[in-house]
Amino acid sequence: MTAAAFNVLFSHWRYRPLQLVTLIMGVALATGLWSGVQAINAEARASYSRAASILEQADLSQLIARDGEGIPTSVYARLRRAGWQVSPVIEGNHRFGTTSVRLIGIDILTMPEEGRGFAVSGSPDLVAFASGQGQLLVSMNTAARLQGVTQIPLRISPDLPDDAAFLDIGMADRLLARNGVLSRLIVAPQNPGLPALESVAPELVFKSGGQANDVASLTDSFHLNLTAFGFLAFVVGLFIVYSATGLSFEQRRSTFRTLRSVGVSLQSLTLMLLAELLMLALLSGVLGVALGYVLASTLLPGVSATLRGLYGTSVPGSLSLRPEWWATGLGMAFFGTAVSASQSLLRLWQMPILASAQHRAWAMASNAATFIQAVGGAVLLGAAILLALLGHGLVAGFAVLGSLLIGAALLLPLALSTTTMIAQSLSRGAFTSWFWADTRQQLPGLSLALMALLLALSANIGVGTMVSSFRQTFLGWLDQRLAAELYVTARTEEEASRLRDWLPGRVRSVLPVWNSEGEVLGQQIQIFGVADDATYRDHWPILLGAPDLWDMLATKDAALINEQLWRGSDVGLGKMITLPGGWEARVVGVYSDYGNPKGQVIIGLGSLIAHYPATAKLRYGLRVEPERVDMLRRQLVDDFGLPDENIVDQASLKRQSRVVFEQTFAVTGALNLLTLAVAGFAMFSSMLTLSGQRLPQLAPLWAMGLRRRDLALLEVIRTVALWFATFLAAVPVGLLLAWVLLAIVNVEAFGWRLPMTVFPFDWLKLGAVALVAALLSVLVPVRRLATVNPADLLRVFANER
């Protein structure tokens, strides 16, 4: 009996394969987008924590200097002689030619195995590592980049992230000119009964292992961003499932009644339907996870480019199957199916056994519901405004985004029904009047799909505006920032000194690009020294500052700070900041510094040399007449003897920066498009649902003499009208979204604020894409309507309803 009943229930799908496909596709798409995004996040997070655990030995406890100034070797020896099992690390960035690599100098003799960053596979490696010329342990990619720019033998360790090298501490000490000042001490596990740290080395503080690392918190914003997108897509996907399950239940009402009548209990009927849903959820969940995998694999190279461009972190472009995303993906599939089917199941539960199998067209939803929905939307919009005014932090920023989007979506049905009401009252003919009334009547059934469309469209407009504003600002900023025509890097100090003698007379001016590193306001940041040169006065992108700031920089203890540092601290113009080495400088200006995740300080060249004499003096920007650039480059290579790879011209630097930028937002663009596709699909499935139910409403019109073709055309017009109204509504919502992104989220996430620029042409493109989606979605139902058998229309009148 049960088997037979189940067979009957399930036969529905055999006759309506398109509906089955819609349902499965809906869940699969929603799950796919969600789990794809989660997969990317999981991969990136795993990669950060791997990088942190390898590069920063983050799983192990560490000792760091209380004042942030580094640890003298004597303190290390003192700790060892007191029985502390600590191991020293000297690290810092070093340039080989034009390639900057993070050097991590370790003492192989005392470093616990888990802190070595590579498997000790056979001892012969170690002598090469720790003596003579030494060895740089690097990843494959880094090795390729270092090939030819260093004499130090390279050894490839697949465990290592890119742009980092492990080497012997002695060599790191020499290359980084640290004179024995250690960066930190790793504390080996299992140290029994030690004298207290305060009594041995009061100048150090203990930092226990396994703490969240900088990169992870730095990139949190980015991942939150992706998650938000994934969730948006998921919600949009659920609209599809909701309408598909609703439809399947509607159409099987008579089946349900028959089954109940022949003795199937409500309980077992519900169980059967649940089992059916479970099977469908499982099937589409698996499909969705597979889809997510494909999506993530496709997007991951873009994401890793983004992360490298924005945060300088390195995430491999390959994806592994991690339970944290495929399991949650499946979970979301079940959850989504359950949520979207719950209303239909509830209705079934409440249905009297022998209720007539009358089709409850969804149009029965009352105006009251629309109104309540709209009130909810208004409340959310109000909350968004309050949050924007009062909230702080990234989560608040995203909460503003969420409230804004959902609030706007909830208001949409009321807005549309009001519009149609006005249109109806303005229309004269009975036919037009009927058209608007009918449109309004259909709104509740379509409203979910339209809301999905609104979400997708406004997200597109918002994110698109943000990216385009960013691009415009960034390119302008690049022009200012990269003012020198050529950038050269000497290989050694000796060569640099020769270069300084060789250049005058051949160039208009030489701008040293020298920097030191140290802790400022609790952050490890770079400190640049700038020459007193007109280039900076004319070009440097200053956001805030005194008119004579360049004079002050050249003559006094003055400093410029970048926007990130300025926004992240309470240091304003005119305040003093303490720089590494303990000296103070007055902040005289703030400059924009896009694409840099960290704080930065600029001081006068004289101050840099005076306070940080060990600074490497290898890099220079050269100002020359544009037409002389090529000649100078040739001279540098042929006459002076600098390798060509140590010379970069402005144009190619800009080109590289642009590529980085475009890659950075490629993922956002792809997700945007996918969300739109899902929304289109939602529209399609809603149309499909409605078209089946609309025959009874259309039959009388047909009977009154309207041709089927005209009826179909009317459907198309209606769809286009609704689409257009939704699009119109999406524009202001999208612009608000862009404002929130630029003024709140970006500031929190990146530390910089960009001016907003509006690009109406982009909206037109988007509108056209959405229109195509809407037309496609109406195509199948309309075709069906245009070719419907007149007998079916007639039967409407004959039927029991």
Next chain:
Amino acid sequence: MKGSRIVHSIVACVMALTPLSEVASQGFAGLASGAEGFDQPRRGNQLSFPQDHGAHSDFRIEWWYVTANLTAQDGRRFGAQWTLFRSALAPGDKPGWSDPQIWIGHAAVTSSERHYVSEKLARGGIGQAGVTTTPFEAWIDDWNIKGRQGTSQDELDQLQLEADGDDFSYSLALATAKPLVLQGDNGFSLKSASGQASYYYSQPFYDVQGDIKLEGIDVTVSGKAWLDREWSSQPLATDQTGWDWFSIHFDDGSKLMAFRLRDNDGGFVSANWISADGKTEILKPEDVRMSPSRSATVEGRAIPVAWRIEIPSRKLSIQTEPLNEQAWMKTTTPYWEGPIAVSGTASGVGYLEMTGY
């Protein structure tokens, strides 16, 4: 000589299996001509103290090696070992992290039930490990041998030893009024028929008082200790596969140092009889017969833990038995080293070290 094999193979293991010449050809800073950059022991060179208690960084390998046979008040017997090896990747000292000296510490305590071992590694030049002569101190991390201030003639006459590891620690006071013993030819000790040699002197006459702590329980101990000092630049001959070394305190106060280097042939035997007043007699190799009498399985290999030693010229025929057969030094380069008891025509205690098994 003892320990040469060990330090050599430790350095080989820790740093490289690469022959030195090959390492050198990769370009040690300041090393002009391969292994020849290191100094070599020369016969007839007079050792002078306290300078020679310190490190000889122009030689490739060197050690400070103490073994002690200890007895608790209740009669239980123990052994203790404290060793500091120095191994140079290049001759000479350099300041800071560029110093080419590597230091290795081994500490052990042996009871009849368990053998406790610990190892430490450190680079030179930064104060983590090293040796000073006046006052004498040899240290690596928190392990050290310190010369105690007193009316001693030599800096090594009064020493304090400290070391610890998992489940064990010890603090031992060593004292003697007897002179140092120069091994071999006035401190020049031949190592193989092909002429490899080292500088080698000992202080075998220490009386020991102190405490050992095993698994949290303190035990007061007393006994005898033996210190070896040796430095050289020569790796062992390539055909030498391993090494059996004895240091024995006889009850009458006399001492015996004997070793056999194993090779494919008859091996290279060297022995020194030290009378209770410190006079030494180099025994003829053919006068010293060393043969294993019993093997035991230690860490999956057969180790000759009991030995018969005969020296016909001295009418000596003794049998050695280990306090603990499983005295396996599980260090970077593993070897067997532990206390022994001696019986036969003379009785006493001592230490046995065996490598290459």
